[in-house]
Amino acid sequence: MTAAAARAKYIKGATGDWEIVIGMEIHAQxxxxxxxxxxxxxxxxxxxxxxxxxxxxxxxxMLPVINEECVKQAVRTGLGLKAQINHRSVFDRKNYFxxxxxxxxQISQFKYPIVGEGEVIVDVTATEQIRVGVERLHLEQDAGKSIHDMSATMSFVDLNRSGVALMEIVSRPDLRSAEEARAYVTKLRTIMRYLGTCDGDMEKGSLRADVNVSVRRPGEPLGTRCEIKNVNSIRFIGQAIEVEARRQIAIIEDGGKINQETRLFDPGRGETRSMRSKEEAHDxxxxxxxxxxxxxxxxAFVDALAADLPELPDAKKARFMSDYGLASYDAGVLVMERETADYFEEMVREGADPKGAANWLINEYFGRLNKGGFTIESGPVSAKANSAIVQMVTANTISGKIAKDLIEIVWEAGRNADPFAIVKERGMEQVTDTGAIEAAVDAIIAGNPDKVEQAKAKPTMLGWFVGQVMKQTGGKANPQSVNELLKSKLGI
Amino acid sequence: MSVDQATVRRIAHLARIAVKDEDVPHLQQELNAILSFVEDLNSVDVEGVEPMTSVVPMKMALRRDVVTDHAGAAAVVVNAPQHEDQFFTVPKVVE
Incomplete structure (x- = not known):
């Protein structure tokens, strides 16, 4: 892809620049x-x-009979990846012991997968967008689970996962950095969670990645790749790519050659290791x-599924930008999870200004949720209450500073809290009445003649006066009015 | 197409079938006889003919997504040579 060549992301080796090339196989339950x-x-x-x-x-x-819903889920995912849906596909046996x-x-699909070529648009940073080709998506069975640490001599086998449906999603080698790889998996996960086709819960193993990594000199043909198997978190995917690329560069720069092989990432040691599989393992x-x-x-089967698809993250983001005037980055953050996007829209429906609501969520509320270990759904403040807070800030009923005190109170009060009533009861309204602010300003000026003298020589002292006035008014004075009054009275 | 003795050993190993050295020549002969029968099919021109996947024209049946079947752990492990606490146990295998 020419776009890939245009976005040069080289890493430095001892003898010059190197480019990392990454392709991924995602196994999604x-x-x-x-x-x-x-x-x-x-x-x-x-x-x-x-x-x-x-x-x-x-x-x-025993004979297998296919689950219709799993077929539908694969088609839905294919539609979400804007991929070719194959009306005829074939199940094959992949033989190994x-x-x-x-x-x-394992019953899998080899030559004729249910979904063919597609594409994922990935926001890598606030300003950089890439397109990652999807080669195919096929349905297959998961294996059971072997546990090796329950006995010194025996492995314990649990078949609960055996036969659970997986979608294997194979990307083109279009990724050029650990950051891009992480963003790609995150985006796939978001799309599948929107579609309801995979819960994306990596802790439960619902999403696992095999990562193919190779390095080359810029402009040269693809190098020999190694496959890192079964990486089970987005953070580890990034780490595995970085250490594997470094390993390969060191070997080549020392005059060695890369063996095509399967490796395992050990997060504890921060290294990849050869799996030393038996030579016929891949037959x-x-x-x-x-x-x-x-x-x-x-x-008609495909059309019926397409008609029922929810609005997908890319479309939702575009709508948030055009309908609500949000910046690309803010819209991107809000649509990452469908529940967050819904929460935001509920705030807007309840009367909050969209930009104000987006800012409040991203800069204030999400941090609090994270700190408390909450999700948007389990968090203690309702969309209606957050909407009320934003509305009062927009209307200058309360100051931004008081809004932060208010959210503390609402947070403790729980989902039924009414911020409008709390502000009234506790007299938290912003003082915009110039008379009251002026009285406070006069009192501070009269009480601190020495500081007044200093301020005339050093205008940055204004901050101290603002602080004093805010303190005196319990933080309720409109900061802009305070500033203006102080400036005129101090003559600075 | 025919197979040599190394291929016979390899196929046996992949299928986890223990084959004694003295049986290899005999198995090679049998496999090659079968392969030469199958090779007769090459004389038929199948250009443009769809592969037949079923003798009767039928479509694959689909099952509704409902939980209908759980044999129970006891029934699942009962025939295993070894089991413990509802797990199958096998000689240790670690990559």
């Missing part, structure tokens, strides 16, 4: 009640082997699964 080919539950955290049907345990004679894979093969001998017919549907 499909949100569904039951598994891809069986009626067992997908519920997280159940007792070992309690969500396992005889299909998932690969008992002889591992104790948590009872069938001895999967794919062939069409004889237990399953091709998956076919018509355009």
């Amino acid at each position: 499909v949100t569904s009640l039951s598994k891809l080919f069986s009626g067992a539950s997908t519920g997280f955290g159940a007792a070992p082997n309690s969500h396992v049907s005889l299909v998932d345990a690969a008992m002889p004679g 591992y104790p948590d894979l009872p069938q001895g093969y 999967y001998r794919y062939f069409p699964d004889p237990d399953l017919l091709p998956l076919e549907f018509d355009q």
Whole structure:
């Protein structure tokens, strides 16, 4: 992609500049009640082997029957990635032996995936936007879980996850830095959460990434890549890319060669390690699964799903910018989570000025939520109450400083708090009455003749006077009026 | 197409089938006989013919997304050579 070449992001080695090239395979757990080919539950955290049907345990004679909702979820995700939807796709067997894979093969899609090429638009920073190509999305089964630390000699196998539907989303090697890779995964996660097709919960393993990293001299052909398997947090994805690129650069600069291999990222040590897999590990001998017919549907099936899609983050961001006059960055922050965007719009519906509401949320409320470990949904202040606070600030009923005191009170009072009533009861209204402010100003000036003299020589002393007046008025004086009055009375 | 003895050993290993050295020549012969039968198919011109995936024209059945099936952990692990606390247990495998 020419755009990639234009945005040069080189890192310095000992012998000059290097470019990192990254492609990713994201494994996203499909949100569904039951598994891809069986009626067992997908519920997280159940007792070992309690969500396992005889299909998932690969008992002889068991046959897979595909879950219609998983198919719909894959199509919805494909639509969200503006991708080609394939009306006919085929399930294949990917053959390998591992104790948590009872069938001895994973049912996946190899040659004919359900979704073809698409594209994701990614905001890397407030000013930089990139387009990342999606090569394909296919449906496949998850494996079970092996636990190696419950005994010195045995591995323990739990098949609850075995057969749960995954979407594997394969990107083109369009990413050029750890930052871009993180932003890409974040964006995919946001899109899937909007669509309701994957909850994106990385702690529960709902979203995992295999990261392909190679380095090259600017302008040269692609280098040999290494695949870092199963990275399970966005932060680790960034770290893994950085240490792997450094490792490869050091090898090449020392005159060595990169071996194409699979590696693991160890966050504790901050390094990647070779997995030293057996030499035939990659001989999967794919062939069409004889237990399953091709998956076919018509355009009407796709159209019905398209008609029911929610507004997606890119469209919502564009609307926030055009309808509410928000800056690109602010709109981007608000649409990251659908719940946050809804909260913001509720504040606006309740009467808050959109820019004021956006500023208040981004600069004040989100910080408080983060600090308290809350989400927008679990946070103690309702959209209506935050709207009320913003409305009072916009109307100059309260000052920005008092707004911060007010949110403390509302925070403690809970979701039913009425900020309008609290301001009235506690007399927190801003004093705009010039007479009252003037009295306070006069009192301060009269009480501090020495400071008045100093201020005439040194106008920055004005700040001290403003502080005193605000103190005297309990922070309720309109700061602008205070400033103007002081300036004229002090003659500065 | 035919297979050599190394390929026979490799296929057996990938399928986790233990094959004794003295059985390899015999298996090689059998596999090559099968392959030569299959090769007869190459004489048919299939240009423009869609692969047939089912003898009767039928579409894949789809299942509704409801939880209908849980065998129960006891039933799932009952035939396993070894199990403990509802887990299957196997000789330790760590990459």
